[in-house]
Amino acid sequence: xxxxxxxxxxxxxFDDIFLDSQEKLDEVIKEEKxxxxxxNYLKNLDWISFLKECQEIPGAIEILKELKDKDILKGFxxxxxxxxxxxxxxxxxxxxxxxxxxxxxxxxQTKSFIYPPNENIILLDTQIKNTEDxxxxxxxxxxxxxxIKKKSKKKINDLSNLLK
Numbered sequence: 001x002x003x004x005x006x007x008x009x010x011x012x013x014f015d016d017i018f019l020d021s022q023e024k025l026d027e028v029i030k031e032e033k034x035x036x037x038x039x040n041y042l043k044n045l046d047w048i049s050f051l052k053e054c055q056e057i058p059g060a061i062e063i064l065k066e067l068k069d070k071d072i073l074k075g076f077x078x079x080x081x082x083x084x085x086x087x088x089x090x091x092x093x094x095x096x097x098x099x100x101x102x103x104x105x106x107x108x109q110t111k112s113f114i115y116p117p118n119e120n121i122i123l124l125d126t127q128i129k130n131t132e133d134x135x136x137x138x139x140x141x142x143x144x145x146x147x148i149k150k151k152s153k154k155k156i157n158d159l160s161n162l163l164k
Contacts, residue, residue: 001163007120009074009121010122011121011122012123013076014089014093016126019054019055019056021054042085043084047089059160067163068098074100076100079127080107110130110133111133112133116137124144126145
């Protein structure tokens, strides 16, 4: 496979990989000018209802299950604003039949702080800041953005590319 070598471990983010959740959340965040009001909003958001309003990324579940079956996908590394958000996302993953460890980085913690990267651990994420931080701490990262035109070893625009 193009993106993985023997012994590599893939950890996947959640937002905009399973659901268009970050896109939807960004719409809300743009409207809120006060940090304290935003923090309170995120803490009190009904995350289960919010996730139900999001659209699934086409083919994501099947691709992630196949990566799990190939013993590449080993878990999830989620950036969350609250325990309630983490629980709702964990429930979603489990309901889709993917039983793997889930690690949480509470904002403002970095993912590299929660799960120390190394050269065999690859982070699949949609946020440039997360992939750059991961790589600066010794890991490898793949940036997924279905809007980019040019793909490379570190950027993909279609999750199915991970299976090639």
